[in-house]
Amino acid sequence: MNAYVTEPARHTPVLGEWEVVVLGGGPSGLAAATAAARAGRSTLLVEKSGYLGGAGTGGGLSTFCGMYSNVHGEHVLTVRGHATELLERIDRLGGLRAPHLSFSDRIQAQAYDIPAYRSAADDQVLAAGAQLLYHAFAVGAVVEGSTVDGVVVESKSGRGILRGQVFIDCSGDGDLLAWTGTSHHKADPHGEMLFPSTMFRINAVDGERAGPAWKTLPRMMDEAVAAGRPRFPRRGAIVRPQRDDLEWRANATQLRNADGSAVDGTDVWQLTHGEVQGRTQAQEVFGFIRENVPGFERAYIVDIGPEIGIRETRRLLGKYVLTEEDVRSCARFEDSIGLNGWPVEAHVDGDLDIRWPYGEDPLGYNELPYRMLVPESGPANLLVAGRCASMTHGGQSAARVAGPCFAMGQAAGTAAHLALEKHGVVAEVDTALLRVHLESEGACLSLL
Ligand SMILES: Cc1cc2nc3c(=O)[nH]c(=O)nc-3n(C[C@H](O)[C@H](O)[C@H](O)COP(=O)(O)OP(=O)(O)OC[C@H]3O[C@@H](n4cnc5c(N)ncnc54)[C@H](O)[C@@H]3O)c2cc1C
Structure with missing residues (x-):
């Protein structure tokens, strides 16, 4: 079998042109598109699925993390602006539960109803x-010189080109980074890359x-394993009620290849293996819950995430790389955007x-x-x-959740608007002006 086939050259139709083109409709992408459009820019949001929310809907997550910070022991809403407007829309559809305490009651998260999120995001x-x-x-990019x-x-309509003046990669996997030769790093699945999960x-x-x-x-679960039951896919299952106590969400699986490495979300064969493995694991973990946890005797799985949840693949190498040390030492920056x-x-x-952040009484956010x-x-x-922004593995293990992704998205969309006044050069955006724009749209850039 030949390893490659040369395809014939073809004329590809241009489907349209916009000032800002955003790739990926997860929390970062929907926030970026909202911000650029509200600033008056013609904006296109491109998404491979038929709905927005990214992993938050397509991966079946159903909980917002990172909207709140534990600031010296007080739970404070620290991601605001377009994200809080979105939560209000979800709430108006009856799809939001009051925030709950998570991880030994140290931090607040908030459950939502997935259909309500999809409708509110539209x-x-x-x-x-x-x-x-x-x-x-999206399967590729057209690069002319340095732009x-x-x-x-x-798509079902065939192949086409979406032209733009500023592009924002919110694909989670940094697909545009890969196609445009932009500086990036891909985690090593033998140790560095976070393991994916199938939610149910x-x-x-x-x-x-x-x-x-x-x-x-x-x-x-730990006691059952100690008593001789085969190991579960992972320890530390996160299982919580949803909008109503009738429905619970389980984050309890972990997807690996035969050699023990993390399933890589940029490899279609591994994704296929992960989908099958994830559903098998979901049934296995659910079986244990139904048999052992009071109150679950009549329960059934109402949904397995339509797609496996990928936590980490490519990450931008940017002008600054956010580190785990920044997260744990509650770092502050002059050009803070969220x-x-x-x-x-x-x-x-x-x-x-x-x-957690260092110390007895930390500031609680970076x-x-x-x-x-x-x-x-x-x-x-x-x-x-979003999760493919410039962060180390450790930094990304924190700031990849929905709250900071909303904040990054709103900032990117607003920055795209400002960059258009600088011939689209994003590095020339005046960060003081960016911060003024973000604050005027409700964003929280610092509490100090
Ligand atoms: C199993 C799991 C559980 C998690 N649990 C939580 C949780 O409880 N709470 C929380 O806040 N966070 C959770 N997270 C973190 C979650 O990844 C982030 O919250 C967030 O979804 C990342 O946002 P994003 O916008 O960067 O990317 P994503 O949410 O990954 O969205 C990327 C979007 O781009 C689209 N896309 C990608 N490539 C292309 C392409 N080539 N063409 C067109 N469209 C494309 C995708 O379809 C997707 O809609 C979890 C993650 C996983 C994997």
């Missing part, structure tokens, strides 16, 4: 004036009988390792500098936001 992005393109899988000129998409939700739980089962279940209060949540081989959205080298008109 409304928010369209009300801002952005255009949506669903079912369009990106277009994104190549494949359980219905018909008797909430009263279940009580705070999220506290007892991890211990029950806050992260989530601890390091490391999904390591077979386990979950949480690492600032996120604009420079982590700006490539160190690569096209001048490309920004990157």
Whole structure:
């Protein structure tokens, strides 16, 4: 078999041109598109699925983390602006539960209803004036000299080019980084890359009988293994009620290849293996819960995440690389564009390792500098936001959750607007002006 086939050259139609083109409709992408459109820029948001929310909907997550920080013992909403407007929209659809305490009651998270998130996100992005393109899988980029000129998409309508003046990579996997030769790093799946998981939700739980089962279940699982049961895919299962106590969400699986390495979200064969393995693991863990946890006797799996949840693949090498030390020492930056209060949540081989900010009474959050959205080298008109922004493995293990991704997205969309006044050069954005714009749209850049 030949390793390669040369395809015939072809004329690819240009499907349109926008000032700002955002790739990926997760929390970072939907926030970026909202911000750029609200600033008055013609904006396109391109998404391979038929809905927004990214892993938060397509991966079945159903909980917002990183919206709150534990500031000297007080739980403070530290991601605000377009994200809080989105939460209000979800709430108006009846899809939001009051925040709950997580990880030994040290930090707040908030459960939501996935269909409500999808509907609210449609409304928010369209009300801002952005255009949506669903079912369009980006497969390449057109680069002219030092600028990106277009994104190549494949869809039921065929192949096409989406032209733009500023591009924002919110694909999670940094697909545009790879295609445009932008400086980036891909984690090593033998140790460095966070392990993915398949999420699932359980219905018909008797909430009263279940009580705070999220506290007892991890211990029950450990005891069962100590008593001779085969090991679970991972320790530290996170199982919580959703909007209603009838429905619970389980984050309890861990996807690995035969050689023990983490499933790599940029490898289609590994993704295929991971989907099958994830569903098998979900059924196995659920079987244990139903048989052993009071209140779950009549329960059933109502949904397994449509796609496996990928936590980490490519990361930008940007003008600044956010580190675990920055997260744990609550670092501050002059060009702060938002806050992260989530601890390091490391999904390591077979386990979950949480690492908190240093000290007895920490500030409880770190600032996120604009420079982590700006490539160190690569096209001048490309920004990157979300889990593929410029962070080390340890930094990303914290700031990859929804809250900071919303903040990065809003900042990237606003910065794209400002860059258009500088011929699209994102490194020339005046960060003081960016911060003024962000604060005028409700963003929280510092509490001090
Ligand atoms: C199993 C798991 C559980 C998690 N639990 C939580 C949790 O409880 N709470 C929390 O806040 N965070 C959680 N996270 C973290 C979560 O990854 C982030 O919150 C967040 O979704 C990352 O946002 P993003 O916008 O960077 O990327 P993503 O959410 O990954 O969104 C990227 C989007 O880009 C699209 N896309 C990608 N490539 C292309 C392409 N080539 N063409 C077109 N579209 C493309 C995807 O379809 C997707 O919609 C979890 C992650 C995982 C994997």
